[in-house]
Amino acid sequence: MxxxxxxxxxxxxxxxxxxxxxxxxxxxxxxxxxxxxxxxxxxxxxxxxxxxxxxxxxxxxxxxxxxxxxxxxxxxxxxxxxxxxxxxxxxxxxxRAAWEELFELQEEYFEQWGMPEPDRETLRDRIVxxxxxxxxxxxxxxxxxxxxxxxxxxxxxxxxxxxxxxxxxxxxxxxxxxxxxxxxxxxxxxxxxxxxxxxxxxxxxxxxxxxxxxxxxxxxxxxxxxxxxxxxxxKHIVHHHEERAYRVLDALDRIGPCDTWTVSADLFGDLEDIHILHGPGESYAHLDHLERAGAVVSEGGEYRLAAGVDDELETIDDGRWPLES
CATH class of the missing domain: 3.60.15.10 (Ribonuclease Z/Hydroxyacylglutathione hydrolase-like)
Known part of the structure; x- marks a missing residue:
């Protein structure tokens, strides 16, 4: 090869x-x-x-x-x-139908994530x-x-x-x-x-x-x-995602109930180009995973910590939240 x-x-x-x-x-x-x-x-x-x-x-x-x-x-x-x-x-x-379906789904997520309209327009120009x-x-x-x-x-x-x-x-x-x-x-x-x-x-x-x-x-x-x-x-990348999961939970603990775009801004700051898609996308992937695991609760596009998770965060000293498969 x-x-x-x-x-x-x-x-x-x-x-x-x-x-x-x-x-x-x-x-x-x-x-x-x-x-x-x-x-x-x-x-x-x-x-x-x-x-x-x-x-x-x-x-x-x-x-x-x-x-x-x-x-x-x-x-x-x-x-x-x-x-x-x-x-x-x-x-x-x-x-064409498959591509149109993808674009429509992206627009649904942009709305769900709370992405501002100027950033959506940037992505529409970027994603072809x-x-x-x-x-x-x-x-x-x-x-x-x-x-x-x-x-x-x-x-x-x-x-x-x-x-x-x-x-x-x-x-x-x-x-x-x-x-x-x-x-x-x-x-x-x-x-x-x-x-x-x-x-x-x-x-x-x-x-x-x-x-x-x-x-x-x-x-x-x-x-x-x-x-x-x-x-x-x-294994290193698994550990990376455990660290990111901890950071997502810590953001909710500090900020309080908020949408995906706000969590993304806390994790990644201001984003440009294709990263406007990747930042909230990665934040959503973690929020969704943590919600399925019972660590996060969502309502109307806003996420908050589940009861008792803030106390668990205080006991973690390695900055990682275990992600069980």
Whole structure:
């Protein structure tokens, strides 16, 4: 397997595409549809003696543009089969009804979170559907547990919902292509990155525990450099979310009953660009998870601590609230 690094202006850092050359040329993720990315991917493939027309199969970790953008163009040149989890398939194929449903759901959450109108307008300008001038692929849906032969080894699909409804890991022997489920520097956003996910934090914690239990030798993430201790990184991110849960509860304790936008402002301050979506989205994911656990109560879009939780907070000395799966 060869890693091809592709430029990305987003804060997560450079995207990765992964090449398996051989009897059947296979790619995991393709980068976005920008001309610069296309040139980089073509050059990276050429370094290994292949081009777009030689690609037989493409596996996509999830629907976000920076992972799927060139899949349609490659398929148009090569006839490659494109695989993505069934939950993300309509968005990747550019299904207009699926995109409209996503946009409508986002608007519902903007209202529920208490997002000010100017910030909603910023996001409407920032969040776009499929590029009408770009090719979108026809995809084959995949499910958790599906297996494929790649070269001399087996690729197994591991559904890891949370950051996106259809996000999948691809386990290859003792290693794993982790997409955005496990990143080496940033923690993937939950709650805002895909508002279709119900109970997103619980699902993401479950995915992290799956990675920890599998004890892979190495993870190849969707952004930046390989992770040499995937289990350790997964456990670290779980601890990060326990610290964030404590901060959410502490905010409610200090501020009193308030909406998601207010909690987000306390956690992250003023937000710009796509972070206007990610900040309240992550805050909502935690508030929703804590409400399901009985630590928080909500009414009319406002959250408050459940009875007795303020006393429990006073007994915590490590700044972490346990998040049970």
């Amino acid at each position: 060869e890693r091809i690094s592709l430029s990305n202006s987003a804060f997560e850092g450079a995207n990765n595409a992964y090449l398996f050359a051989g009897a059947e040329t296979t790619l995991i993720d393709t980068g976005d549809w920008l001309s610069e990315t296309r040139e980089q991917l073509e050059a990276g493939l050429a370094n290994h003696g292949v081009g777009f027309a030689d690609v037989d199969r493409i596996f996509l970790t999830h629907w976000h543009h920076d992972h799927t953008g060139l899949a349609g163009e490659i398929q148009a040149e090569s006839g490659a089969d494109v695989y993505v989890h069934r939950a993300d398939a309509p968005l990747v194929e550019g299904d 559907g499929p590029d009408e001038t770009a090719s979108t692929p026809t995809v084959t849906p995949i499910e958790d547990g599906d297996t494929f032969t790649v070269g001399s080894t087996e690729l197994e699909v591991v559904h890891a919902s949370g950051h996106a409804a259809g996000l999948c890991l691809f386990a290859v022997g003792d290693e794993v292509c982790s997409g955005d489920a496990l990143l080496p520097v940033y923690t993937p956003n939950v709650g805002g990155a895909d508002v279709r996910v119900d109970d997103p934090l619980e699902k993401y914690l479950r995915a992290l525990r799956t990675v920890a239990d599998a004890d892979y030798d190495r993870a190849w993430p969707g952004h930046r450099d390989p992770i040499d201790d995937p289990a350790g990184r997964a």
